[in-house]
Amino acid sequence: MNAPLRRVGVVVMILFGLLFANLNWIQAYKADEYRNSDYNGRVQVAEYERKRGNIEVGGTAVALSKETSGKLKFQRSYPGGAMYAHVLGYKPVNLADTGIERLENDFLAGTSDQLIANRIKDMFTGDQTGGGNVLLTLSKRAQETAYKQLNDNQVGAKRGAAIAIDPRTGALQALVSMPSFDPNPLASHDTGAASKAHNALEQDKDRPLANRALAETLPPGSTFKIVVAAAALENGVTQQTEIPAGPSFTPPTSGTPIRNAAPSICPEPQVTLREAVTESCNTGFAQLGLRLGADKIKEKARAFGFEQDDLTVGETGEDGGLPVAASRTGEMAAPGGGTDPAALAQSSIGQRDVRMTPLQGALIAATVANGGSQMRPYLVKQLLGPDRTTVYDAAKPRELRQPVSGPVAADLRDMMVNVVKEGTGRKAAIEGYTVGGKTGTAQSGPNTPDHGWFIGFALDKNGTPVSAVCVELEQAGSGGSAEAARIGGRIMAAAIMEGR
Amino acid sequence: MRLARSRRNAELSLLLLAMVLVAAYAATVEANVLDTVTPDFWIPAAALGLVFLGLHLVIRWLAPFADPALLPAVALLNGIGVGFLRRYDLANAAPEQRESLAIFAGTGGRQLAWTLGAVILAAALLAIMRDHRSLSRYAYTLGLAGIVLVMIPAVLPGRFSEVNGAKLWIRLGGFQIQPGEFAKLALLTFFAYYLVRKREVLSLASRRVLGIDFPRGRDLGPVLVVWLISILVLVFEKDLGTSLLYFGMFVVTLYIATERVSWLLIGLILFFGGAYLAYVLGSTVGGPFANFYDRAQIWLDPFAEPYDRGYQLVQGLLTLGTGGLFGAGPGGGQPTLLPEVQTDFIFAGIGEEIGLFGLSALLVVYLLIVERGLRAALAVRDSFGKLLAGGLAFTLGLQVFVIVGGISKLIPLTGQTTPFLSAGGSSLMANWLLIAVLLRVSDGARRPVTGGGGPAARPSGGPPEQLHGAPTEVIRP
Numbered sequence: 001m002n003a004p005l006r007r008v009g010v011v012v013m014i015l016f017g018l019l020f021a022n023l024n025w026i027q028a029y030k031a032d033e034y035r036n037s038d039y040n041g042r043v044q045v046a047e048y049e050r051k052r053g054n055i056e057v058g059g060t061a062v063a064l065s066k067e068t069s070g071k072l073k074f075q076r077s078y079p080g081g082a083m084y085a086h087v088l089g090y091k092p093v094n095l096a097d098t099g100i101e102r103l104e105n106d107f108l109a110g111t112s113d114q115l116i117a118n119r120i121k122d123m124f125t126g127d128q129t130g131g132g133n134v135l136l137t138l139s140k141r142a143q144e145t146a147y148k149q150l151n152d153n154q155v156g157a158k159r160g161a162a163i164a165i166d167p168r169t170g171a172l173q174a175l176v177s178m179p180s181f182d183p184n185p186l187a188s189h190d191t192g193a194a195s196k197a198h199n200a201l202e203q204d205k206d207r208p209l210a211n212r213a214l215a216e217t218l219p220p221g222s223t224f225k226i227v228v229a230a231a232a233l234e235n236g237v238t239q240q241t242e243i244p245a246g247p248s249f250t251p252p253t254s255g256t257p258i259r260n261a262a263p264s265i266c267p268e269p270q271v272t273l274r275e276a277v278t279e280s281c282n283t284g285f286a287q288l289g290l291r292l293g294a295d296k297i298k299e300k301a302r303a304f305g306f307e308q309d310d311l312t313v314g315e316t317g318e319d320g321g322l323p324v325a326a327s328r329t330g331e332m333a334a335p336g337g338g339t340d341p342a343a344l345a346q347s348s349i350g351q352r353d354v355r356m357t358p359l360q361g362a363l364i365a366a367t368v369a370n371g372g373s374q375m376r377p378y379l380v381k382q383l384l385g386p387d388r389t390t391v392y393d394a395a396k397p398r399e400l401r402q403p404v405s406g407p408v409a410a411d412l413r414d415m416m417v418n419v420v421k422e423g424t425g426r427k428a429a430i431e432g433y434t435v436g437g438k439t440g441t442a443q444s445g446p447n448t449p450d451h452g453w454f455i456g457f458a459l460d461k462n463g464t465p466v467s468a469v470c471v472e473l474e475q476a477g478s479g480g481s482a483e484a485a486r487i488g489g490r491i492m493a494a495a496i497m498e499g500r
Numbered sequence: 501m502r503l504a505r506s507r508r509n510a511e512l513s514l515l516l517l518a519m520v521l522v523a524a525y526a527a528t529v530e531a532n533v534l535d536t537v538t539p540d541f542w543i544p545a546a547a548l549g550l551v552f553l554g555l556h557l558v559i560r561w562l563a564p565f566a567d568p569a570l571l572p573a574v575a576l577l578n579g580i581g582v583g584f585l586r587r588y589d590l591a592n593a594a595p596e597q598r599e600s601l602a603i604f605a606g607t608g609g610r611q612l613a614w615t616l617g618a619v620i621l622a623a624a625l626l627a628i629m630r631d632h633r634s635l636s637r638y639a640y641t642l643g644l645a646g647i648v649l650v651m652i653p654a655v656l657p658g659r660f661s662e663v664n665g666a667k668l669w670i671r672l673g674g675f676q677i678q679p680g681e682f683a684k685l686a687l688l689t690f691f692a693y694y695l696v697r698k699r700e701v702l703s704l705a706s707r708r709v710l711g712i713d714f715p716r717g718r719d720l721g722p723v724l725v726v727w728l729i730s731i732l733v734l735v736f737e738k739d740l741g742t743s744l745l746y747f748g749m750f751v752v753t754l755y756i757a758t759e760r761v762s763w764l765l766i767g768l769i770l771f772f773g774g775a776y777l778a779y780v781l782g783s784t785v786g787g788p789f790a791n792f793y794d795r796a797q798i799w800l801d802p803f804a805e806p807y808d809r810g811y812q813l814v815q816g817l818l819t820l821g822t823g824g825l826f827g828a829g830p831g832g833g834q835p836t837l838l839p840e841v842q843t844d845f846i847f848a849g850i851g852e853e854i855g856l857f858g859l860s861a862l863l864v865v866y867l868l869i870v871e872r873g874l875r876a877a878l879a880v881r882d883s884f885g886k887l888l889a890g891g892l893a894f895t896l897g898l899q900v901f902v903i904v905g906g907i908s909k910l911i912p913l914t915g916q917t918t919p920f921l922s923a924g925g926s927s928l929m930a931n932w933l934l935i936a937v938l939l940r941v942s943d944g945a946r947r948p949v950t951g952g953g954g955p956a957a958r959p960s961g962g963p964p965e966q967l968h969g970a971p972t973e974v975i976r977p
């Protein structure tokens with residue numbers, strides 16, 4: 001019986017050889033793939049072993065980690081609740097992280113290359129210090145005002161966005177998307193509850209998870225007239241140049257007449273450009289657009305930042321950041337080639353296929369206020385080490401582009417100031433400051449209420465721009481743009497108060 | 501004649517080395533989990549060392565020529581198992597209670613206590629069974645007992661037999677045992693006895709069909725019946741791993757007894773045919789085969805339902821992968837993230853912390869035990885002993901293959917304990933009994949034919965039945 005016993009020994013050798021080969025396959029060849037798998041909870045547990053850094057606004061932590069006795073040592077919490085949700089994002093255990101939490105994850109978690117010196121120090125001292133801290137550019141007061149005013153808007157709009165920028169630097173002062181959501185349940189260590197909360201938000205028809213201020217576009221309505229006016233000013237038109245207007249205008253080859261918002265607005269056949277801006281004269285701008293041609297308008301819109309697909313809002317020096325949707329002027333060509341006059345006329349008053357993000361609106365106002373120079377928008381002011389003393393990265397503002405020359409910017413600024421002084425944007429006025437702006441009312445569809453828009457800026461006594469804003473109230477109906485102007489003014493006033 | 505040496509001192513040194521390794525493992529665990537090594541880290545290793553030292557002394561006295569590598573190898577595995585289970589308890593304890601966790605608390609503490617019991621049982625078996633041939637007297641009793649043990653959980657109401665959906669237990673109050681673990685030993689003894697008795701009939705009196713010699717039904721009958729009953733019961737108990745184990749055990753003992761390769765071929769064809777049939781039936785008919793079909797599906801693509809049916813296997817693979825070549829170090833892993841890490845998946849849990857190199861070492865230790873068992877079978881002079889030791893050693897190796905192959909996605913996963921590592925008293929006791937039998941056979945194998953050799957040389961109770969020389973049945977065509 002010894003021969004078969006020996007063969008059994010060989011069989012056992014082969015079986016163990018298979019085990020050994022298979023373990024090599026898993027633990028050597030596939031190790032990295034398995035180690036970094038999304039299903040691998042170890043990465044998360046390790047991540048929660050170290051205290052994650054704060055995200056702070058004006059000296060207050062709006063995202064912080066508290067020690068727990070659970071398996072995951074630290075619980076992420078957001079004391080501001082829904083107010084900062086679209087900026088901060090959230091850091092869930094099992095879902096994808098978003099917002100600044102995602103953008104600055106390495107630094108907050110303490111795993112960034114920048115923090116290597118800290119980690120080496122900790123190894124020797126035995127301390128378990130946390131991750132780095134991220135300081136945001138937001139103004140606490142402006143953000144709170146924007147959130148409250150937007151959610152308590154007097155026209156009953158359920159969706160919308162508000163965004164405020166420092167025109168001189170591009171630093172964001174406020175960013176709100178309505179409706180918002182509370183990120184706290186999403187960061188729950190009970191992953192089942194977190195997924196449930198996330199699913200509920202995803203299924204909400206008002207899409208609270210969407211960042212309307214940066215990532216969604218709507219027809220801008222009359223706010224787009226600033227772009228058309230800029231194109232006109234660069235092509236021989238002055239503020240006092242008379243342009244054709246009238247109660248109604250039907251573009252050639254199209255039977256749909258363009259009318260003004262009210263019969264009292266520019267019924268006379270000719271108005272000055274300044275009057276057309278102040279009263280938001282649709283017939284005037286439709287004909288002005290036809291005179292300029294589609295190319296000039298498209299080119300000017302592009303100069304202001306339309307059609308840019310890769311803009312992000314994060315740190316100034318960095319390329320990464322929260323993605324910004326591209327604003328578009330859309331197609332204005334006739335099917336047989338050449339320009340479609342009807343499309344061009346409607347596009348000139350911000351309808352048809354023109355689409356704009358609230359950020360783009362704020363950038364237009366900021367550029368006008370800043371003498372024609374558009375600064376790159378950013379959210380991260382400073383990266384502060386775990387010890388709170390070492391500054392790793394401080395924002396260095398940089399110009400993004402120069403859409404218009406100084407004199408043209410000055411003319412636009414002058415006209416926009418007049419809109420708030422005498423025209424449709426009166427509600428945006430702030431006492432002691434020079435406020436300029438432009439309202440917009442955009443048709444949302446055949447049977448749905450209009451969107452209300454306001455873009456604007458505030459200058460201090462010396463004429464220095466201190467804040468630029470864009471407020472959008474989706475399907476706000478009549479009075480929407482006036483309410484947007486009022487909210488815009490309040491946000492800028494709050495930003496000014498904090499800045500002082 | 502070769503000079504027979506007992507090599508007991510080698511056994512002692514190896515045993516001490518194993519215990520030093522176990523203590524070092526415990527210290528590393530504490531350093532990683534508690535950030536400090538408590539003054540009593542060595543207590544479990546010392547307790548185990550005392551128990552094993554006791555068995556060593558019993559071996560010195562009762563089986564002085566036993567293989568010296570078996571005890572230290574098993575002791576190392578058992579010690580690592582206890583150490584890992586204690587490490588698992590530490591991970592489960594609240595942070596502030598970790599440093600004061602009692603030595604005999606939790607799964608690790610229970611395993612330590614079970615080890616004590618199992619080793620005493622093994623020593624008792626060595627004391628009672630002075631010659632392995634005496635086992636053959638009880639072969640039919642053991643065969644019957646094996647069937648009964650396998651069947652008990654199946655006939656008991658679920659409330660006495662079910663744990664996590666598997667009906668494998670006898671539960672009385674807080675006490676529970678898994679009778680199948682012991683049935684393995686009983687059935688193998690019966691197989692060995694019966695096949696030796698019928699050996700010549702089986703290999704000579706046969707009908708040739710399709711070029712393969714088949715023995716007559718009346719010769720193979722009893723063993724086939726016993727085996728079939730076990731397999732059927734296990735299939736309906738949904739204990740696929742154990743039925744696979746019994747199947748392999750039976751085929752291999754048959755092969756060793758008859759020396760006919762055709763049995764292996766028939767076994768393999770039956771096995772793969774059966775597996776394929778069960779898979780097809782599982783997907784169409786369902787019923788008792790649905791479970792097998794399910795497991796095969798999970799095996800083919802565990803990542804198809806990573807949070808549902810495939811969860812455990814996926815987590816097992818991720819655990820092993822995270823360990824990589826060197827592992828996270830004892831205490832450096834996350835064993836609590838892996839369901840059933842204390843039983844079925846202990847090999848993966850350990851693998852996260854000791855890595856590929858550590859697991860390879862453990863596999864080599866297992867291989868050493870199996871090959872030492874086979875070597876005892878080769879060297880022993882009686883057929884019953886050869887078949888018994890060979891069958892037991894192969895069964896142990898097959899069990900390691902089934903469970904480790906299962907958790908590493910080499911073969912479909914079937915619930916099996918990892919011998920000497922998994923938490924659980926039944927498995928520990930049954931496997932220590934198996935080792936006691938191997939020790940006894942190896943003692944018989946290495947003992948010099950003439951001359952003294954301690955009090956075990958002349959077992960009391962008269963000479964045992966000499967199976968090797970016993971006449972076999974007369975062949976009537």
